[in-house]
Amino acid sequence: MNDWQTTIGLEIHVQLLTNSKIFSSSSTAYGSKPNRQASYVDVGMPGTLPVLNKSVIKKAIEFGLAINGSISKKSIFARKNYFYPDLPKNYQISQLDLPIVEGGFITIEGDKGILKKINITRAHLEEDAGKSIHSEQNNCTYIDLNRAGTPLLEIVSEPEISSALEAVQYMKKIHSIVTFLQICDGNMQEGSFRCDANVSINKKGDKQLGTRTELKNINSFKFVEKAINYEIRRQIDIVEEGSKVIQETRLYDEEKDITKSMRSKEEANDYRYFPDPDLLPIEIDSDYITQIKSDLPDLPDVKEKYYRTEYNLTDEQLNIILNKPSFIKIVDEILDISKIDPIKIINYFISSLYPKINKDNFSLDENPYLPKSFCETIDAIENGLIPKHSLKKIIDEIFLNKDSVSEILQKYSSEEHDDDLIDQTISDIIENNKKQVDEYKSGKTKILGFFVGQVLKNIKGVNPSIVKDKIIKALNSV
Numbered sequence: 001m002n003d004w005q006t007t008i009g010l011e012i013h014v015q016l017l018t019n020s021k022i023f024s025s026s027s028t029a030y031g032s033k034p035n036r037q038a039s040y041v042d043v044g045m046p047g048t049l050p051v052l053n054k055s056v057i058k059k060a061i062e063f064g065l066a067i068n069g070s071i072s073k074k075s076i077f078a079r080k081n082y083f084y085p086d087l088p089k090n091y092q093i094s095q096l097d098l099p100i101v102e103g104g105f106i107t108i109e110g111d112k113g114i115l116k117k118i119n120i121t122r123a124h125l126e127e128d129a130g131k132s133i134h135s136e137q138n139n140c141t142y143i144d145l146n147r148a149g150t151p152l153l154e155i156v157s158e159p160e161i162s163s164a165l166e167a168v169q170y171m172k173k174i175h176s177i178v179t180f181l182q183i184c185d186g187n188m189q190e191g192s193f194r195c196d197a198n199v200s201i202n203k204k205g206d207k208q209l210g211t212r213t214e215l216k217n218i219n220s221f222k223f224v225e226k227a228i229n230y231e232i233r234r235q236i237d238i239v240e241e242g243s244k245v246i247q248e249t250r251l252y253d254e255e256k257d258i259t260k261s262m263r264s265k266e267e268a269n270d271y272r273y274f275p276d277p278d279l280l281p282i283e284i285d286s287d288y289i290t291q292i293k294s295d296l297p298d299l300p301d302v303k304e305k306y307y308r309t310e311y312n313l314t315d316e317q318l319n320i321i322l323n324k325p326s327f328i329k330i331v332d333e334i335l336d337i338s339k340i341d342p343i344k345i346i347n348y349f350i351s352s353l354y355p356k357i358n359k360d361n362f363s364l365d366e367n368p369y370l371p372k373s374f375c376e377t378i379d380a381i382e383n384g385l386i387p388k389h390s391l392k393k394i395i396d397e398i399f400l401n402k403d404s405v406s407e408i409l410q411k412y413s414s415e416e417h418d419d420d421l422i423d424q425t426i427s428d429i430i431e432n433n434k435k436q437v438d439e440y441k442s443g444k445t446k447i448l449g450f451f452v453g454q455v456l457k458n459i460k461g462v463n464p465s466i467v468k469d470k471i472i473k474a475l476n477s478v
C-alpha cells in the first residue's frame with residue numbers, strides 16, 4: 001500500500017439559500033408534497049421561458065470573493081443535454097465556459113497537521129434536477145419535480161487532495177464558509193450540501209495521474225471518508241493484480257460500505273453543451289462586486305487570529321463565536337464596549353446571551369442596543385449592584401423591552417438590597433459562631449470566607465461582595 005499515492009478532486013454541490021428557484025418563482029422549501037412546488041418552467045412546458053433569480057448571482061459572488069477567486073464580468077449559461085426521467089426539459093441549465101467564479105483557494109489542515117492550500121478550479125451556477133423515487137412495493141418509479149430548478153453552486157477543486165481525511169477537511173471548510181456566509185443552510189441530510197469525489201491512484205513520485213473514478217452524491221462527512229478509503233483500496237487491488245482501473249461513475253452503498261459501478265464516465269462532449277439561447281449572458285459591473293466585497297464579513301479564519309492575538313479567547317469560546325456572522329458582530333461590539341477582562345465577558349456572553357440569539361434568523365438590527373445593554377448589566381453584576389443569578393431574567397427583559405436597560409437594572413438592584421434581611425442574618429450568624437468570631441478577632445481574617453458562606457447559604461442569590469462588606473463592619477463592631 002505504501003507504494004501508492006492518492007489523488008482526489010471534489011465537486012461540491014451547494015444548494016443556494018433562496019426563497020424561489022433559479023429560473024422560476026416556485027418555492028424552494030424542503031419537504032412539501034410531491035410536485036406541489038413545480039411550475040410550468042420547472043416541468044419544462046414548451047413555450048415557457050426561464051427568468052434568472054438575481055439573488056443567486058449575489059450569493060455566487062460572495063462565495064467567489066470569500067475564496068479569493070476571480071468573478072467573471074461576463075458569464076453564460078449553457079445547456080447540458082441528457083435524457084433522464086427527472087429532467088423534463090432533457091437538458092440541465094448549467095455553466096461550462098465562462099463560469100461565474102474562476103480560481104481561488106482555501107486552506108485546510110493537511111494530513112501531517114501542516115496547513116495546506118487547495119486550489120479551486122471554478123464555481124458555477126446550475127439548476128438541480130428532480131428526484132426519481134423507486135417503489136419496490138408498487139414496482140414503479142415516481143417522479144417528484146419539487147427539486148427541479150433549485151439553485152446550485154457547484155464548486156470544483158483541483159486534484160490536489162491526497163487522502164480521505166484531507167477530503168473531509170476540505171469539505172468541512174467549504175461547508176463552514178457557505179454556512180457562515182449564509183448562502184446555504186448546510187443541511188446535508190436534506191441534500192443541501194453534497195459532493196462527488198473523484199479518486200485515482202498512481203505510483204509514488206509519478207507525475208502522471210492515474211485513471212479516476214467518480215463517486216456520486218455523497219451527503220455526509222463520514223461517508224465521504226469511508227467511500228474514498230474503500231475506493232483507494234479497490235483501485236490498488238486492481239492495479240496490483242495487473243488490471244486497469246476503468247474511468248466510470250460509481251455509487252457508494254452505505255450499508256455494505258462499498259462502491260458500485262453505476263455507468264461509464266461521460267465526457268463533456270457527450271452532453272453537447274451549447275449556450276442557452278433563452279438566457280442572456282450575465283454581465284456584472286465592478287461597482288456591484290465592490291459593493292458586495294465591502295459588505296462581506298471577515299471569514300472565521302481571519303477573525304480567529306484576531307481574537308486570539310488581541311483578546312486571548314479560548315478554543316472553546318472561539319468554537320461558539322465563529323459559527324455565525326451575527327455572533328461575531330455582537331461579540332465585536334461587546335469587546336469594544338466592555339472594560340472587564342475579555343475572557344470573563346465572553347464567558348458571560350456564552351452563558352447568558354448566546355442561548356437567546358442562537359436561533360436561525362436573529363439579527364442585531366432587531367435590537368441594536370443589545371451589546372451596550374448587556375455590558376451595562378455585566379458591569380452592574382461585577383460591581384455588586386445586582387446578583388449574578390438575576391442575569392438570565394434581566395436578559396429576557398432586555399429582549400422584551402428593547403431600550404431601557406437602566407430601568408430594568410434598577411428593578412433588580414432594589415430587589416437585591418433587602419438590607420434588613422442581610423443584617424439580621426449576619427447578626428444571627430455572629431451570635432451562633434462565637435469561636436469563629438474570636439478567631440477573626442485574633443487576626444485570622446481568612447475566616448471571613450466562612451461567614452460569607454453562611455450568609456449565602458441562608459439567602460439564595462445574594463451578592464457576595466455586599467455581604468462581605470457588611471460582615472467586616474459587623475465583626476469590627478462586635
Ligand code: ADP
Binds near residue numbers: 010011156160209210
Ligand atoms: P467532470 O465534469 O467530467 O467530472 P472535470 O475534469 O471538471 O470533470 O473534473 C472533475 C473533478 O475531477 C475535479 O475536481 C478534478 O480535480 C478531479 N480530477 C480530475 N482528474 C483527476 C484524477 N486523475 N484523479 C482524481 N481527481 C481528478
Ligand code: MG
Binds near residue numbers: 011196214
Ligand atoms: Mg463531475
